Amino acid sequence: MSQPLRVAILGAGMIGEVHRRAVLLAGAELVGVMASSQARSKEVADAWGVPQAYDDVEQAAASDADVVHICTPNASHVPFAIALMKAGKHVICEKPLGISLADAEEAAAVAAETGLVNTIPFAYRFHPMAREMRARVQDAEFGAVNLVHGSYLQDWMLNPRSTSWRVDAKAGGPSRAFGDIGSHWCDLAEWVTGDRIASLVATTSISIPQRPAATAASFSAVESDAPLIDVTTEDSACILFRTAGGVAGSAVISQLSAGRKNRLWLEVDGAHRSAVFDQEYGEQLWIGADAGATVHFRDPNHGSADQRRLSLLPAGHAQGYAQCFENFVNDSYAAVRAHAHGEAGPEGLPTFADGARAAAICDAMLTSASDGRWVDVKE
Amino acid sequence: MSQPLRVAILGAGMIGEVHRRAVLLAGAELVGVMASSQARSKEVADAWGVPQAYDDVEQAAASDADVVHICTPNASHVPFAIALMKAGKHVICEKPLGISLADAEEAAAVAAETGLVNTIPFAYRFHPMAREMRARVQDAEFGAVNLVHGSYLQDWMLNPRSTSWRVDAKAGGPSRAFGDIGSHWCDLAEWVTGDRIASLVATTSISIPQRPAATAASFSAVESDAPLIDVTTEDSACILFRTAGGVAGSAVISQLSAGRKNRLWLEVDGAHRSAVFDQEYGEQLWIGADAGATVHFRDPNHGSADQRRLSLLPAGHAQGYAQCFENFVNDSYAAVRAHAHGEAGPEGLPTFADGARAAAICDAMLTSASDGRWVDVKE
Amino acid sequence: MSQPLRVAILGAGMIGEVHRRAVLLAGAELVGVMASSQARSKEVADAWGVPQAYDDVEQAAASDADVVHICTPNASHVPFAIALMKAGKHVICEKPLGISLADAEEAAAVAAETGLVNTIPFAYRFHPMAREMRARVQDAEFGAVNLVHGSYLQDWMLNPRSTSWRVDAKAGGPSRAFGDIGSHWCDLAEWVTGDRIASLVATTSISIPQRPAATAASFSAVESDAPLIDVTTEDSACILFRTAGGVAGSAVISQLSAGRKNRLWLEVDGAHRSAVFDQEYGEQLWIGADAGATVHFRDPNHGSADQRRLSLLPAGHAQGYAQCFENFVNDSYAAVRAHAHGEAGPEGLPTFADGARAAAICDAMLTSASDGRWVDVKE
C-alpha cells in the first residue's frame, strides 16, 4: 500500500464524527482536528487520538495535511475552503457551499483556478443503485427522457417545537427545506439525466409561523423550549421546471410530511422505460416497461460497472447511508491520489461547481416563489 | 322490494357495457338502448334482451325510462344530457361533461334548474379507501392540511403507434392527459380535502409529435397503422397550485410513464398525519405519523362509516374497479329513489357541478401552459 | 345470442347472493330459488324476481333448470349434488364437497358416471395472475420445480369471541382452518405446478380452547355472546410435504394471524426462476431471477393466453375477488354449453374430483397431526 493520505477535520460535531468514521475506513491518517474552541480542539484531539489540535483555520492551512474536511457551521464553509485551497489543500466541504450564490461561485472559481480536488457530499450519488439508475437512464435502450418528477419528504420539522438554525433566514440563509434537501433532489435529477434545469416556477410555504430559536443540532427530535421566533424560511417548496433539453419536470420538497423520514424519490420517464430510485429503499431500482416492471437489486455480480464497483457487500446485505458516505470519501481520496499523478479521478464526484449549481437553482427558486413567475436558472 | 328503476343506456361500446353490468347488479330494469345506428340499436337490444331500441335521443327522452345513462361520444354528452333532463329524466353522464367549459356550465345550469339527479362517474370516489381517506383527512386528528401532491401516471400512449380520438384537439377537445385523467386527480384531491384549487401554474408536453389518426377504442393497445396526424393535445402535464384555503399543491399527469398502468397517487400532508391513496393498491390507505405509518385495509368491520357502507366484500377479498363503478351507480340510483320522496340522496355523489368544475380547472391549466403564468380557476 | 342458460340457486344466504350476482352478470336466466324454509323460499323468489320457489331439493331436481348452484349448509352439499346430477342437472357446488372424504368421493364418482358438468369454486384459480403463474411455472424457461412453499393467513378468528359452525367438529367436520382455507392453498399449489402432494407431515394448534357456540355467519366479525363450547377444530395448521414428483414443500395455514385478512401466498422456486402469487395483491405476479425480479401486472395486452382471456378490465383497474367468481361461473356455464355440443369446456375448471382431492389431503393432514408421522395422501 502507498503512503496513507494525511487528513484533517475541521468541526467535531455530529457531522464531523461521520467524516472521521469514513476517514478511518478509507485507511487515511487523521493528523489534525479543529473544534469550536481551542480547549475543545485539544479535548477532541485527545479523545480521537489525533496529534494536531488547531486553534484556527490558518493553523490547519499551515499543517502538513493533504486533505481537509470542512464540517464547521455553514457560514464558515466558503472562507475556510478558500483559505485552505489557497494554501494548497485538497478540500472536502460539507453542504451547503456557503450561504449565498456569490459565496458558492467564488469557492467554485478558486477551486477551478487552483486545480485542487474539491468535493461536497451529495452523498446520494454514491448509492450504488443511483449509479445504476444513471447508467440505465443514459443508455439508448431507455429512450429519450420525457418527464422527470418526484419528491423529497421528511417529517422532522412537523413538530412546532422542532427547530434548527435554518428556520431564521438571517442565521442560515434564505432557504431551508429546498436548500437543505431540495438541493439533493435537483443534484440527483441533473446528474442522473445528464440534463440541466434551465428555468423553473416555484411556490413555498411556511406552515408553522413561529418556532423556538435554534439551539439544538439538526436531525435532533428533541423538542426545544427556547423562546419563539418568526420562521422566515420555507417548510416546503414545490417546483415545476424545464431542462435545457426541453424536458418538463416537477418536485415536491417538504420537511413536514408525517411518516416520511427521508424519502427522496426520483422518477424519470423515458421513451421506452421508466426508472425510480427511492432512497429509503436504496438497495433497489425500479425499471418500468410496458410489459411489467423489474426490480433490480444492488449486486456486485449484476448491473452496470459503477454500481458493481461501489457495491461493497453481497446482494441482500444492505449497505445503507453510511456506506454511501464512505464511497464518497473513498472516491474523493482516489481523486487526490490521481491528482498527484496528474491523472483524472473517478467519474461522478460532486464538486464545488455542483455546489454553486445548487445555489443557483435555489436562488431561482426563491425568486420565482417571490415573484410568481418562471425564472431562468443562472448558468 | 320496491318497483325497480327503469333505465336506458345510450351508447353500446365498451363503456356502455360497463354501465349495463352495473345496471344489472343494481337490480334495475334495463328498458332501452341506443347504439351508433338504428340497425345497431336493434341488434344490441336483441343481444341484451332489452325491449326498446331507440333511433335517436328524442325517443329516449320520450320513453318511460326513469334514468338514462349517456355513454356516447364526448361531443354528444351535453346536448343529450340537456335534452333528457328537459324531458324529466335523471341522467348519469359519462366523462367528460362536454368538450368545453361553456358546455359543461350549461349542463350544470340545466341540472340545477330541473333539480333532477345528475351524476358523472368520478368513480374513484367510490373506492371505499378513498372514502376512508376523506374521513380521516377531514378529521380534527389529522390537523390542518399543509400540502397536497401526487400524480396520475399511465403508459398506454407511450407507444408512438397508440392513438385515440383525443390526440387531435379538434376532435376531442384541447386537453388530453389532463382532461382524461388529471380531472380525476383534481376531483379526488378537492373532494378528499374539502378545499378547492384557486389558482395554478402549468406546463404541458407533447413528446410524440405525430400519431396515427384515431380509429381504435380508448384503452386498446392495438397498434394503429392509420396515417399519421399532428398531435395537438398534451401527453403530460405538470401543475402547481394554491387552494382557496391557501394550501400549496402539485400534480404530475402523464400517459407515457412506462410501467405505470393506472397509478393515481394522492398524498395529503397534515399537521399531525399524512395520508396516501394509491389507486392501483386501492384496498389500502397509508397513514403516516411521526412514530410510524399505518396501513388500513378496506374492511366492513373497521374504519369510517362510509367506507364500511361501500365495502361489499370481506377484508382481503379485493373489490376492484368494477365495484367502484357499481357503488357509483348504486348511489346514483339511491339518489333517484330519494328524489322521488323529496329526500336527499347519499352524500358524496359527483354531479354535473363537479363536471363543470373539472372543465374550469382544465381551462385554467391550458391557459397557464400557454401563457406561462399563474392563472385563477374560474369559480 | 343463443338461448340463455336456465339456472336455479339453492341457498339464499350471503354466499347465495354472491352466486346470484355472477348468474346475472353471466347473462343466464335465474328460474328458481330454494331458501331455508318454504316461506323463506317464496320471500326470496319475490325479492329476486324469480318465478320458481322450491320447497325442497326434489322440486329443484324436477324443475326445468339446466344448472343448479348449491349454496346450502355443508352437510347438504353432497346429497343435494347427487340428487341433482341423478336428475340430469349440471351442478355448481359450494365448498367443501361434503364433510368427509367418503362423501366427497361419492359425489365425484356420481359426477364421473353422469358426465355432467360439476364444479366447485376454488375461485383463486380464476385470478388472471394465478393463470399467469401457472403458465410460467409450467414453461420450460422456468426450469424444474425445486421447492413449493407459502401460507394462507387470516385473522378473523383471532378474537376469542369470534366463532363459526366450524369450531365444533361435530357440526362442521374435523378440520377448520385447513379445510376452509388450506384446501385453497393446496389446490392452487397443485394446479399451478401440475404436481401432486404425495405425502405430508402436519401439526395443528387450537390456540383458543373455547369459543361461543356458532350462531353468526362466517366472515362476520360480530362478537358473539353465545355460551362457550369447547373448540375441537384447529385454528392453525402447518404442513411439510413431498409431491409425486419428489419436490419438497411447506405451508402455514392460520385463522389467527393479526393483520392478515386473506393472505394466500404461494411461492414456487424453479431451476431458473421463482414465482410468487399473493392473493391480496392479485393484480400482479412476482417472478424472481438471479439478476432481478419482475413484477407482471394483470393486462389484457400482455402475458399468457388464459390470463388475457380472463382479464376483463384494462391493466391498472383492479378486478378483485368478485370478478374471479364471475370468471368461475362464466367458465362453468361455458362448460355446460360445450357439453350440449359434446365438446370440452374451458381448461382449468375445478371439479368434484378436485373437491375429493381436497378432502383426501385434509384427511392425511388430520391423521398426521394426530399420529405425528408422515402420511401418504390417498390417490
Add this chain to the structure above:
Amino acid sequence: MSQPLRVAILGAGMIGEVHRRAVLLAGAELVGVMASSQARSKEVADAWGVPQAYDDVEQAAASDADVVHICTPNASHVPFAIALMKAGKHVICEKPLGISLADAEEAAAVAAETGLVNTIPFAYRFHPMAREMRARVQDAEFGAVNLVHGSYLQDWMLNPRSTSWRVDAKAGGPSRAFGDIGSHWCDLAEWVTGDRIASLVATTSISIPQRPAATAASFSAVESDAPLIDVTTEDSACILFRTAGGVAGSAVISQLSAGRKNRLWLEVDGAHRSAVFDQEYGEQLWIGADAGATVHFRDPNHGSADQRRLSLLPAGHAQGYAQCFENFVNDSYAAVRAHAHGEAGPEGLPTFADGARAAAICDAMLTSASDGRWVDVKE
C-alpha cells in the same frame, strides 16, 4: 477515553476484512494478524499497518491482545477458540462454532469455565428493528405467541456451477443451507420469542446433485470450472417444530430461490398482534393488528430502548448490514470492558452457548430428515 482494547484477528480473507473494519470503527487498537501462511501474515500485517504477524495460534495466544477475532476456516474455529480462552483471551469467533455438535459443546463448556467473553456473530440480532421486534413480541400487549413461521431464502447456489466448500459434507460438515443460514433464522426466532425449539420434523433436498469442487470463496458468484463432485449437503430444508412453550412453527430454508438474495423473513403471530421482520427491508418492522398494520421505522427518537441504542443514524438513513456487524463488535467489546470491572455486559449478545444451541438444532434437523420422524432437540 479509556485505553483502547488491544485486538488481534486470525484470518485475513473477506470475512477478516469485515472484522477489521468493525475493529477500526470501534476505536480498538489492532495489534496483530494471522493469515494463511507465515509469509501471508507478514504481508497482511504490512498492508494493514499492524505490528504483530503471527505464525500460528500459539503466538496469538501468547500475545498481549485482549480480544482475538477468529475468522479462519470452520474446522479451526473450536480448537483456536479453546486455545485462546485457555490463554485468557476474550474471543469473537465466526460462525459456525465448529463442524459438529460435540465441538460446539466443548467450546461452550470451556467458555463457561473460563468466564471470558465469548461471542459469535448472529449479526441479525443487531438490526435495531430485530431488537424492536423482540421488545414488542415479549411485551404483554402482544399477547401469547400462537405461531412462529418464516423463511430464509437465497439464490447464490441456484447456478449449478456455483459451489462452496460446504457442498461436500466431508469438507464442511453434514449440513449446508440449514447450517449456514437456517441457524440464523432459528437463533432469531428463539431470541425474539424467548422460547426454544423443543422438537422438530424436517425434510431436505439436494436439487443439484453435482457441483464443481470448492475453490472459490463463499458469496462469490463466479462460476467455477473445477471438476464436478457429488453434492452431499442440502440445497434446501423445511422444518416444522414445537417450542418448549408448546407453540407450533415452520421455516423454509433455501439457497436456490431465484431472485431472493438474503431474505430472512420471520413472522410471529400473537394473541393480539403479529410481527414481521424482513432482513432485506431491515429498516422497518411490520406489526399487524385486526384494525390495520403499522410499519415502524428504525428511529433513534421512537421505539424500544435497545432499538434506539443501536440506531446510529437518523431515521430514513439506512444503516444496513455493516452497521449490524459494528453493533455486534461494539457490544462484544463493551462486554470485555464490563468484564474487567466484574460487571455484566450489554444484554442480547450471542455467545458460544448460542453457537452450541445452533449445532443441536442442526443435528436434530439432520436426524429427522434422515429418519422421517419428529426428533427432540438436545438441551
